[in-house]
Amino acid sequence: MxxxxxxxxxxxxxxxxxxxxxxxxxxxxxxxxxxxxxxxxxxxxxxxxxxxxxxxxxxxxxxxxxxxxxxxxxxxxxxxxxxxxxxxxxxxxxxxxxxxxxxxxxxxxxxxxxxxxxxxxxxxxxxxxxxxxxxxxxxxxxxxxxxxxxxxxxxxxxxxxxxxxxxxxxxxxxxxxxxxxxxxxxxxxxxxxxxIWEGDVYLHTLPLFHCNGWGIPYVLAGVGATQVVVRRIDGAEILRRVRDHGVTMACGAPAVWNLVLDAARRWDGEIPGRGRMRIVSAGAPPSTRTIARVEEELGWQFLHVYGLTETTMLTFNRVRDDGRPPVRRAASLARAGVPALGVRIRISPDGEVLARSNMALKGYWGDERASAAALAGGWFHSGDGGVLDADGQLVLVDRKKDVIITGGESVAGSEVEDCLLGHPSVAEAVVIGVPDEKWGETVKALVVLAEGGSAGEAELIAHCKAQLAGYKAPTSVEFRESIPRSATGKVAKGELRAPYWAGHDRQIN
Incomplete structure (x- = not known):
């Protein structure tokens, strides 16, 4: 049957x-x-x-x-x-x-x-x-x-x-x-x-439009778990909801947990949820420092998943409490993790993460060409660069596609560049992601002004905010005399990103 x-x-x-x-x-x-x-x-x-x-x-x-x-x-x-x-x-x-x-x-x-x-x-x-x-x-x-x-x-x-x-x-x-x-x-x-079980109380800190809240609302209903809605992300308010509703679980990008950590410093009394709360982080690789602080300062269990809208969950990382110092445990949790049940992952010769899964997309709506490219060879092409370490854990090291993930939101660099080039004072524009302690990454624009152009940083940022969602706008603009390009005329984004990522062991944050 x-x-x-x-x-x-x-x-x-x-x-x-x-x-x-x-x-x-x-x-x-x-x-x-x-x-x-x-x-x-x-x-x-x-x-x-x-x-x-x-x-x-x-x-x-x-x-x-x-x-x-x-x-x-x-x-x-x-x-x-x-x-x-x-x-x-x-x-x-x-x-x-x-x-x-x-x-x-x-x-x-x-x-x-x-x-x-x-x-x-x-x-x-x-x-x-x-x-x-x-x-x-x-x-x-x-x-x-x-x-x-x-x-x-x-x-x-x-x-x-x-x-x-x-x-x-x-x-x-x-x-x-x-x-x-x-x-x-x-x-x-x-x-x-x-x-997840019937005794859970789940706090919806993760935007529900993000891959249907990663699909978690369905399993929560299936086991009869209580769901608490929070409309705006505020660190102190999250702590209050955890206290008032007995919350046991929440999901979100590392930026969310950094806001909670900041609020916890000003919190009066015992941190709510200590010893019972577990959080699942995704949307951007968390920093070792954030993971260690969540477990030490909040007393919350930190879990880490990796996936995309096209694939939902690909990996899950749960590290056993084996007596290691928190910093060493945190370093292990910063990895994307082991492929989830039913998921197969391999790394292409050029370093791209490829995946096969029953959870991968049917295709892109009305776009057969993009669907064929994404699923070429029977594998989903993630656009992310990574390696599988000796423990079988996926470690993300770079982003093959031109995507910036800031505060858990994906930003297409080409879209921001197109917006900047619509300003009369801009001759060339390149947008890259640079590390940011609060948001993981933030959008940076490298701009060559047109002859006679006089636009400043604030004006160009305002120009983008007037035409794009606020999180897509650059948070900083750096003016250049020229933009380096390869022999074929392509912008050398790796070369442009390198100075900002110096000292980091991977090119995403």
Whole structure:
């Protein structure tokens, strides 16, 4: 017997086995009226109300529902509701600028756009999809609490469940198609390696638009774990939520944990969660110093994963407490880790990390050429450089693609360069990632001014911020007389990056 694996399995089990367990605690001050704290039985009822509402709007199977929102209970509900009704969810990065949002919504051909009240202005006047504001409007005009939705019976687990847009190396984000099978297996694999169980209380510090919160909301529902939503990342507020809700687990980029460490220095009393809290770091390799401080100063267990939007989880690093000094343990945890169950990793002759996995993408939405290139030879080409050490651990050493990861967000260098070249005073521009203690990496622009050009650093940064999401803008600009190039005319980015990474044992941070 073979039954298709679908995301509906997780909430179905939660409703049947953990119906009276607290499911979601929403952000208490969220605009648009927070969702009252609900049980898994109540969550399942709200999910069916969403599905019945989409039925009433005549949104058919396979149509795309785009959602632009910070972390919220409603976004969580839609992660369960939309794919489990045979439709495709498109979680959009709420930090993008209107032009970028317009591209994503248009590229996926969304039939409906659901927008958080706080980012409503970023949408502007998008043409095409029906648009609703999450909260009072969607509860009145979309959700149908008195109607049972049409039941979707999955015939193929390889049906696309979500499209998650990634910056990659191109100026335009590409839509990563993840199937029900991809998401199901990722959830179960993460649950196994992360030891997620019904006694967990999970804090959503990780943006849910990032690969569906790495797929963790599904396994949390499957085991009946409580989920607490935090809308904005603030170190002191994270500590308060850990204390007030008995949080046991959270995920996020190293920059998040650096904010918590800074807040802990000013915290009055015992650090919440000491001895019970575990965190999973990803989005950028953590520094040894950050890992050691988390375990020593907070008393939290530090775990490390590596993956991409296209692959979800590839490796998992959990180091046993074997009596070694914290600094030595931290050095081991800074590695990407051992391939996750079912994942195969090898290093290409030119040093690129290649992977095979049941969790890897179906393809890029509407882009067969990019899909073929990414999956050439039956392996996913990560664009990251790495080595497998003697222990079988993956160690990342460089980034083959032109991608900067700052605070867990991916920035395509070519996109920022294109923006800079739109300024009349700029003749040439190269964007690189340089190490930064707070954000892991930060965006640096190397600029050659046009003849007669007079723009300064502040002006060029402001120019980028006016056209791109704030995290994509350079944090510093260095003016050069010329840009070094290879014999074939290519910019020698490795040569340009080298001075800033001197003293580091790898070219990412």
């Amino acid at each position: 073979q039954i298709p694996l679908t995301v509906a399995d997780f909430l179905d089990r939660a409703e049947g086995g953990f119906g009276d367990t607290t499911a979601i605690v929403d952000e208490p001050v969220a605009p648009g009226r927070p969702v009252p704290t609900t049980t898994y039985r109540g969550l399942a009822a709200r999910v069916r109300a969403w599905q019945a509402g989409l039925d009433a709007l005549r949104i058919g199977r396979g149509e795309r529902i785009a959602v632009l929102s910070q972390n919220s209970a409603r976004l969580l509900e839609l992660l369960y509701a939309v794919p489990a009704s045979g439709r495709i969810l498109v979680p959009v990065n709420f930090r993008l600028r209107p032009e970028e949002i317009d591209h994503v919504v248009g590229d996926c051909g969304a039939s409906v756009l659901l927008v958080d009240p706080e980012v409503q202005q970023a949408v502007g006047n998008l043409a095409g999809p029906k648009c609703f504001v999450l909260g009072e409007q969607t509860e009145a005009e979309v959700m149908r609490f008195d109607t049972e939705p049409r039941r979707w019976v999955a015939e193929d687990e390889n049906t696309t469940a979500t499209i998650n847009y990634t910056s990659g190396t191109s100026a335009r984000p590409k839509g990563v198609e993840l199937t029900h099978r991809n998401i199901w297996l990722n959830a179960m694999t993460f649950g196994l390696h992360g030891r």
